[in-house]
Amino acid sequence: MPEASREDDSPHVQQLRAALHYAIGRICDEVATERGTPFRRTVVATLTEAALSQAAVMARDLELFAQHARRAAVCADDVKLLVRRSPTLSAQLQREARRLAAHAKVAKERRRAQRGRRGARGAGRGASAAADPRTATDAGEVMELE
């Protein structure tokens, strides 16, 4: 990949590689603890390079899927399409996508209810920070349904 070698040298890419390397190191630590076998450092480094290459492929595919659907923003459907070849990845992402969609729906209804109440009393804004699906990290989080 000719473009890749030029990209690799920029400080920005080095930063991303470092951030990725750190996260992958932690993932390997987790697996090492679960399986009882440590990882050599060279394995973490090589896996990081492989992940960087694959991330490029993922990005291009995701962009194409979104463009195909005439969208500028990559959405859940695009990612689900990306992982279609892996049953395990598909299953876990489907689950998470459903959780995110349900969370977004609850937040939307909450906002609508708040707007309704405030409309009766007078003008006001009711955006909730809890509406951001990204702040809810646990699948086991209890959602308040009004």
Add this chain to the structure above:
Amino acid sequence: MDGNPSTSEGAGDAAAAAPPTDAPEAPAAPLVLKERTVEELMRLHFSSPRTRLGAEGLRLTTMALQLYVREAALRASDQARLTGAPEVGLEHLEKVLPQWLMDI
């Protein structure tokens, strides 16, 4: 979720390489990989400046990449155990990389 036994996804050299691991059915674990890192990584390779990641898209992409990497680590670890090695080395990763690359 039910516990399905590991299925071989188009396993060719089953004797030499560890088959794909079925992920444990644990609840969604917090992500070690940062969404901001993934967002910048993706944007680096988007061909159009208009292309962006929605909130759900970013969350799922981050999960996908983390799970994908974890899958490689698990398979390499299995390969090491298969050969009775005391640690996971490059030879184990190299064995599982080809199938891993095809699985996404």
